[in-house]
Amino acid sequence: MYYAVTIATLITMALALVRALLGPTIYDRLLAANMFGTKTVLLLSVVAFLYGRPDFLDLALVYALINFIGVIAVLEFIRLREDSNDARQGADE
Amino acid sequence: MIILFGIFLLTLLVITALAIVRSESLFAAVILTGIFSLLMAANFFLLDAADVALTEAAIGAGISTVLFLGALALTGEHERGSSKNRMAALGVVTITTLIVIYATFDKPRLGDPDAPVQQHVGAWYLENTPKLIDIPNAVTAVLGSFRGYDTLGEVFVVFTAGIGVLFLLSARSAGRTEEIDPANVPNRGLRHYLVPRVVGRMLIPFIFLFGLYVQFHGDYGPGGGFQAGAIVAAAVILYALLEGEAEALRVLPLSVLKWLVAGGALLYGAVGVTGMLLGGNFLDYSVLASDPIVGQHIGIILIELGVGITVTGVLLCVFHAFAARGKV
Amino acid sequence: MALAIDILSWVLLSLGGVFVFIGGLGALRMPNLYTRIHAASLTDTMAAVLIIGGIMLQAGLTLATIKLAAILLFLLLTSPTASNALASAAILSGVQPDEGPIERGRTSR
């Protein structure tokens, strides 16, 4: 049954990748990347048990903690860009 | 079955890489790079390389995205199309691909136990790690002790790269006259996103704690200085993203970071020199304690600490160097 | 008893697999950004709970279970937060919920 879950996760990763490729907005891509992160965490946890080496759950833990940073960084980048756009139009601070 | 999973992931990897190269928006390309790194780490994991997957996780998911975005903020996010010799490049690339694929037919297949890589020094390492060093993680043993010189070299490369970025980006550009004072820069961080701020602040201590765990548990499980350095740096970068960069600089000033960069590399070197002073060879940890195995343990923990400190320092210095220039 | 736990964890895992798949399908097929976020994040959270719960039952009372609990906790904290931040960023930058993506958010193709 680990195999079944792994296959479902892999297929979902493919679907998320299609969404990331299609876009259309940058937020769709970001959503797909975030989904990809969650799916990777699940995949790694399942595969750690599939391999019978549960001590490798550390990896999934890293992703669960760090994946967040990527999303936050992109949002911060978008905010900076919007700010500078606004400043250029003379409408902001 | 596992091999099929691997091949599926590789297919996704190739598709992602193609999309990265084709995408005209560099911003989208950077986000796709994040996905690429996730796929790569999953692949490493399926190929039994837990330590490498951990490194890729710590670096690829957060820090490399942050660095690329930092550079994009300074340079602009659209490319203006390919150069003129696109067809020639395509031809060269196709031919080279075919040659490389042709060459792979002579390679031992995946997982062949008789492949040369399994025979020589690799087998020796696996056999002697329990005898000479007595820690479970053979990767850490090879990294820290058997190939300590190599790692020292890598640490100095990281160190040099960090110094290089500081040199490049602390030079004042011709067009920019006034020095930017980090105190009155209107970089408020993600102030108006309340939920991420609260949750992010809650996460930071855990990321730190986990970084320390990875650092000091590296002898027994996947982990070590390189990964831990990246994780700790990621925690500080998260803080900088949430609270504004000036706030992060107040907590960990640039002067401290510079000391970290140099101090880690120095600690590594000092362990080596101590070994020499105690009558062993450079980076021979067996003389650090009366029992050679205990000596090895002490040596590995110290040099991993040095590696971790340098990596943290360099990554944070680089981040701040980009961020300080990025006041658009 | 062991059989019951096995069956329970099997049910949880397969339900989790189904939810993962539904989430992926939703993220691909839904008509606009916000419905996609909805599909992805809701099913993501549910799937994470189910799958990790299923594995925890298999692992029993070991260190692995504690790690899994930590993973679950962090996933439950970060994943909805990221979705929330994503949605608020999108709406601040002017992607309208009721129609297709408008020009400003469009960055490529």
Add this chain to the structure above:
Amino acid sequence: MELLGLVYYWAFAILLMIGFYAVIAKSNLIKKLIGLSIFQAAVFLLYITMGKVDGGTAPILQDGVSLYSTPLPQVLILTAIVVGISTTALGLGIVVRIKEEYGSIEEDEIQERDRQ
């Protein structure tokens, strides 16, 4: 089965060349750097693929397991990933400086300005 064992190497070759293509055919310097990191990742994949052994497990020694994948390629790649991100950062730093001096990060425009 024999061929299945080679697919990893083919993926390596294709990824390597995708990265190479980005480096030689794209004029945008950041795109070149992204291509370079794909190239790097392909090499990492090759090393790790070679270290895998049938029926083995990760080289973290455990009681009752006797077959492990080779640790050496993993050590090399582990350090190479961190070195890779540092050198990429250095490259990005150079690109940022180029942008400030030349006002562009497109290769042909930079060369154009150099000729003037």
